[in-house]
Amino acid sequence: xxxxxxxxxxxxxxxxxxxxxxxxxxxxxxxxxxxxxxxxxxxxxxxxxxxxxxxxxxxxxxxxxxxxxxxxxxxxxxxxxxxxxxxxxxxxxxxxxxxxxxxxxxxxxxxxxxxxxxxxxxxxxxxxxxxxxxxxxxxxxxxxxxxxxxxxxxxxxxxxxxxxxxxxxxxxxxxxxxxxxxxxxxxxxxxxxxxxxxxxxxxxxxxxxxxxxxxxxxxxxxxxxxxxxxxxxxxxxxxxxxxxxxxxxxxxxxxxxxxxxxxxxxxxxxxxxxxxxxxxxxxxxxxxxxxxxxxxxxxxxxxxxxxxxxxxxxxxxxxxxxxxxxxxxxxxxxxxxxxxxxxxxxxxxxxxxxxxxxxxxxxxxxxxxxxxxxxxxxxxxxxxxxxxxxxxxxxxxxxxxxxxxxxxxxxxxxxxxxxxxxxxxxxxxx
Amino acid sequence: xxxxxxxxxxxxxxxxxxxxxxxxxxxxxxxxxxxxxxxxxxxxxxxxxxxxxxxxxxxxxxxxxxxxxxxxxxxxxxxxxxxxxxxxxxxxxxxxxxxxxxxxxxxxxxxxxxxxxxxxxxxxxxxxxxxxxxxxxxxxxxxxxxxxxxxxxxxxxxxxxxxxxxxxxxxxxxxxxxxxxxxxxxxxxxxxxxxxxxxxxxxxxxxxxxxxxxxxxxxxxxxxxxxxxxxxxxxxxxxxxxxxxxxxxxxxxxxxxxxxxxxxxxxxxxxxxxxxxxxxxxxxxxxxxxxxxxxxxxxxxxxxxxxxxxxxxxxxxxxxxxxxxxxxxxxxxxxxxxxxxxxxxxxxxxxxxxxxxxxxxxxxxxxxxxxxxxxxxxxxxxxxxxxxxxxxxxxxxxxxxxxxxxxxxxxxxxxxxxxxxxxxxxxxxxxxxxxxxxxxxxxxxxxxxxxxxxxxxxxxxxxxxxxxxxxxxxxxxxxxxxxxxxxxxxxxxxxxxxxxxxxxxxxxxxxxxxxxxxxxxxxxxxxxxxxxxxxxxxxxxxxxxxxxxxxxxxxx
Ligand code: SF4
Ligand SMILES: [Zn+2]
Ligand SMILES: [Zn+2]
Numbered sequence: 001x002x003x004x005x006x007x008x009x010x011x012x013x014x015x016x017x018x019x020x021x022x023x024x025x026x027x028x029x030x031x032x033x034x035x036x037x038x039x040x041x042x043x044x045x046x047x048x049x050x051x052x053x054x055x056x057x058x059x060x061x062x063x064x065x066x067x068x069x070x071x072x073x074x075x076x077x078x079x080x081x082x083x084x085x086x087x088x089x090x091x092x093x094x095x096x097x098x099x100x101x102x103x104x105x106x107x108x109x110x111x112x113x114x115x116x117x118x119x120x121x122x123x124x125x126x127x128x129x130x131x132x133x134x135x136x137x138x139x140x141x142x143x144x145x146x147x148x149x150x151x152x153x154x155x156x157x158x159x160x161x162x163x164x165x166x167x168x169x170x171x172x173x174x175x176x177x178x179x180x181x182x183x184x185x186x187x188x189x190x191x192x193x194x195x196x197x198x199x200x201x202x203x204x205x206x207x208x209x210x211x212x213x214x215x216x217x218x219x220x221x222x223x224x225x226x227x228x229x230x231x232x233x234x235x236x237x238x239x240x241x242x243x244x245x246x247x248x249x250x251x252x253x254x255x256x257x258x259x260x261x262x263x264x265x266x267x268x269x270x271x272x273x274x275x276x277x278x279x280x281x282x283x284x285x286x287x288x289x290x291x292x293x294x295x296x297x298x299x300x301x302x303x304x305x306x307x308x309x310x311x312x313x314x315x316x317x318x319x320x321x322x323x324x325x326x327x328x329x330x331x332x333x334x335x336x337x338x339x340x341x342x343x344x345x346x347x348x349x350x351x352x353x354x355x356x357x358x359x360x361x362x363x364x365x366x367x368x369x370x371x372x373x374x375x376x377x378x379x380x381x382x383x384x385x386x387x388x389x390x391x392x393x394x395x396x397x398x399x400x401x402x403x404x405x406x407x408x409x410x411x412x413x414x415x416x417x418x419x420x421x422x423x424x425x426x427x428x429x430x
Numbered sequence: 431x432x433x434x435x436x437x438x439x440x441x442x443x444x445x446x447x448x449x450x451x452x453x454x455x456x457x458x459x460x461x462x463x464x465x466x467x468x469x470x471x472x473x474x475x476x477x478x479x480x481x482x483x484x485x486x487x488x489x490x491x492x493x494x495x496x497x498x499x500x501x502x503x504x505x506x507x508x509x510x511x512x513x514x515x516x517x518x519x520x521x522x523x524x525x526x527x528x529x530x531x532x533x534x535x536x537x538x539x540x541x542x543x544x545x546x547x548x549x550x551x552x553x554x555x556x557x558x559x560x561x562x563x564x565x566x567x568x569x570x571x572x573x574x575x576x577x578x579x580x581x582x583x584x585x586x587x588x589x590x591x592x593x594x595x596x597x598x599x600x601x602x603x604x605x606x607x608x609x610x611x612x613x614x615x616x617x618x619x620x621x622x623x624x625x626x627x628x629x630x631x632x633x634x635x636x637x638x639x640x641x642x643x644x645x646x647x648x649x650x651x652x653x654x655x656x657x658x659x660x661x662x663x664x665x666x667x668x669x670x671x672x673x674x675x676x677x678x679x680x681x682x683x684x685x686x687x688x689x690x691x692x693x694x695x696x697x698x699x700x701x702x703x704x705x706x707x708x709x710x711x712x713x714x715x716x717x718x719x720x721x722x723x724x725x726x727x728x729x730x731x732x733x734x735x736x737x738x739x740x741x742x743x744x745x746x747x748x749x750x751x752x753x754x755x756x757x758x759x760x761x762x763x764x765x766x767x768x769x770x771x772x773x774x775x776x777x778x779x780x781x782x783x784x785x786x787x788x789x790x791x792x793x794x795x796x797x798x799x800x801x802x803x804x805x806x807x808x809x810x811x812x813x814x815x816x817x818x819x820x821x822x823x824x825x826x827x828x829x830x831x832x833x834x835x836x837x838x839x840x841x842x843x844x845x846x847x848x849x850x851x852x853x854x855x856x857x858x859x860x861x862x863x864x865x866x867x868x869x870x871x872x873x874x875x876x877x878x879x880x881x882x883x884x885x886x887x888x889x890x891x892x893x894x895x896x897x898x899x900x901x902x903x904x905x906x907x908x909x910x911x912x913x914x915x916x917x918x919x920x921x922x923x924x925x926x927x928x929x930x931x932x933x934x935x936x937x938x939x940x941x942x943x944x945x946x947x948x949x950x951x952x953x954x955x956x957x958x959x960x961x962x963x964x965x966x967x968x969x970x971x972x973x974x975x976x977x978x979x980x981x982x983x984x985x986x
Contacts, residue, residue, distance in 0.1 A: 023957050099566065099973065103522065106517055106523055127501065127505045128504070131756075131760040134762075134763075134764050134765075135765040138953070139625070141953065165955070172582060252627065253625070286627055303504075307504050308499075308503065308563045308566060309531050310524050310525065311510045311529065312503075312525065321516045321517045322516045322517070322523050323510075325510070389967075399956055400558040400559050400562070402558070402960055
């Protein structure tokens with residue numbers, strides 16, 4: 001860090017491009033675009049390069065024609081006001097962006113729905129049904145002796161998981177990181193990262209991941225010392241399942257990792273429930289924890305802020321003046337399909353790749369977002385952690401990281417746009 | 431410039447020894463002033479003659495922000511359905527009874543005359559979230575206590591026999607980095623022990639890995655907090671939460687402070703004996719006697735009131751055990767970031783259940799047997815004993831013996847027989863209620879400009895119409911002023927303002943970062959510089975809250 005103060009490289013930058021929120025990046029700010037020169041991964045490099053420009057010349061549009069920010073916000077306010085129940089979707093935002101959208105959604109009598117809510121509400125249902133026993137990344141880094149990856153390789157979504165939290169140089173407690181035992185449950189995964197630094201291959205239970213409920217019930221039966229009649233559940237001989245159950249029982253701090261988005265959507269709560277059942281059985285005699293990773297595209301920024309302000313998770317309708325939670329009813333796709341909303345407002349400052357649904361008449365996003373149709377209103381915004389400071393919740397719920405401002409732009413933040421729309425909305429009402 | 435006059439009220443201001451004197455109060459630009467200067471024009475006058483005037487109430491221990499509270503919210507949609515807060519022209523919609531949204535919590539606290547609330551269990555790594563949630567809690571001032579004692583950094587320092595000065599530097603660094611007002615220890619060393627699969631940890635029992643005892647942690651941290659001159663004593667959630675017979679641990683924990691200031695929190699949950707057929711009895715008399723004798727000890731009660739609630743604690747060792755009693759049957763337990771943990775367990779206290787009924791009686795016994803209202807604080811440990819909205823009911827129990835005894839007659843008869851509550855004649859006066867809900871919390875937290883009504887104080891002022899039914903009186907003040915702004919009229923929010931954040935910034939040697947920085951790089955999940963919350967960042971987390979630092983008088 002000594003002579004970097006005078007250089008153009010900013011160190012210890014937190015990355016907002018997946019749920020790991022790695023905070024060890026070095027970013028060079030000298031060029032046209034931001035360049036990750038230390039830490040990071042391909043996704044981070046691409047994200048900072050693509051979004052880390054000043055977006056000169058980007059302008060708001062109404063009906064495809066350039067418009068001032070004020071006019072565009074007023075037009076959104078008018079549409080939102082006229083709608084019985086506008087839906088605010090996308091929500092790839094930092095904490096302050098989400099805070100402002102919440103105020104807007106309440107004033108507008110709308111619904112807020114993150115792009116991953118279709119999976120997210122099923123995960124949340126587990127805590128509403130049975131709860132959980134979980135841990136966080138720093139604990140994994142120092143304590144985990146047996147890591148079971150349930151239906152996920154993690155790295156396809158969060159590439160530095162093993163680098164940062166498993167194969168570390170050192171850990172505070174036994175065993176040494178290189179001695180950690182890695183087990184993958186499910187086939188078709190990228191298991192390369194699970195190989196230990198000294199070349200030990202991970203164990204893989206290779207089966208069709210759509211059959212995860214069967215796999216977990218086999219494991220749960222063995223953990224509960226109940227008989228399993230099949231000789232080879234899912235084509236894997238029983239002795240291997242038994243050895244896994246024994247290893248979990250013998251482990252001092254096992255961790256069962258999942259990413260809800262890697263499960264079949266219809267199995268999300270079933271599988272997490274089954275993982276929790278295993279963890280609870282194990283904790284009678286030893287320590288074992290779940291670790292749900294997610295949080296990409298500000299998923300937790302959205303879900304956390306929504307819960308703390310209103311009490312409810314997302315997919316709550318504010319149309320009646322009080323919050324009404326119904327995650328099955330209040331999904332964007334269903335509301336559109338059933339004609340229960342005529343106005344979808346897509347707001348996404350962190351994600352410029354996921355296309356908004358065709359029904360989105362208003363799109364508030366980085367100018368780099370490729371649009372298949374010209375929306376009726378488009379407002380370009382800056383990106384947290386790139387153009388402006390902000391906060392980002394890591395996918396394990398263990399920390400909220402501060403995001404930096406690395407590149408100047410004239411574009412407003414999503415928070416500022418949402419606040420401007422709310423202000424206009426209140427004027428329209430007054 | 432705004433000048434307000436409150437005319438003819440009956441002022442109860444224990445910090446200044448004023449007990450029910452008729453006085454006019456002047457407020458200029460958010461502060462109380464002795465008199466108007468030449469040329470000052472009163473912009474609003476309120477005739478409050480005959481009405482009771484107190485400073486804004488202060489809740490010194492209430493779980494209003496941070497990870498575990500938010501888990502409770504997500505876990506309990508069934509809690510929220512019956513308690514919506516509707517959107518109005520000036521307020522936003524929200525909901526929740528025992529785990530309300532921050533918006534609902536802020537409005538309701540203000541509507542009960544509370545103007546400052548303190549979150550007692552901030553996990554240092556999660557301080558940002560706590561400040562964000564508190565920043566989204568409207569109207570009231572906030573602040574919090576950082577949790578230490580099961581963090582591996584401190585335990586390693588103890589193993590390495592680092593000197594007290596280095597420990598003090600670390601503690602001060604935590605206070606600065608997390609922007610907090612005090613230090614709390616939760617089941618000292620026990621959260622760490624649980625990660626090593628220990629299921630209980632007595633005061634003199636060793637952590638299986640570190641060999642450190644809870645007693646040593648209490649000794650070290652009470653000393654650190656004292657020497658740094660942090661006004662609030664070490665805030666202690668003692669070992670053996672909720673366990674029959676824990677009264678002995680609690681008394682020994684008081685002794686472990688070796689005469690230094692120590693605050694024992696939710697002491698009701700730590701005042702259980704093992705007498706009687708069911709091996710569960712009241713330790714209240716011994717606890718009260720010890721508090722009366724040890725002037726260095728203060729406590730908040732953590733009163734249990736009957737009904738559905740949710741318990742949310744940093745004490746994952748105890749909460750894992752308590753999960754067996756969850757109602758409804760669900761619970762969340764977490765190990766967190768080599769620093770701490772948490773446990774969220776919904777719970778229903780039933781008046782016909784022997785244990786619950788006795789818990790209720792034990793809390794009241796402690797309130798009534800501790801002589802000095804400056805050292806015993808009115809809390810339910812929201813939401814652990816009951817939601818904070820039950821405070822007016824609790825005040826009625828303390829101020830009205832016949833009401834209390836009528837309630838006592840309805841609880842589980844075996845519990846009633848085990849309690850001496852019926853024999854306790856004490857009824858708290860309004861003056862004593864003002865001490866325990868205003869003057870004393872301000873004093874024990876070092877909030878020199880809150881909790882009283884002398885010139886210079888912030889104009890956090892509450893006006894009540896006196897009512898012999900104290901529950902009615904306290905649940906709906908006539909007027910509440912926050913920093914001189916009228917925010918509540920007739921128990922309803924009329925204006926939404928943003929509260930301040932209270933912190934302490936003790937002096938310390940920044941050289942300690944040379945030890946902390948590599949520790950973060952080697953073992954933590956974030957870099958040290960991303961852990962620290964700067965003043966500017968705090969204001970952003972707090973949504974624009976003003977930072978109020980309070981003085982520390984260094985003692986070493
Ligand atoms: S793993 Fe995720 S958070 Fe880490 S650098 Fe890559 S994209 Fe960023
Ligand atoms: Zn506690
Ligand atoms: Zn508490």
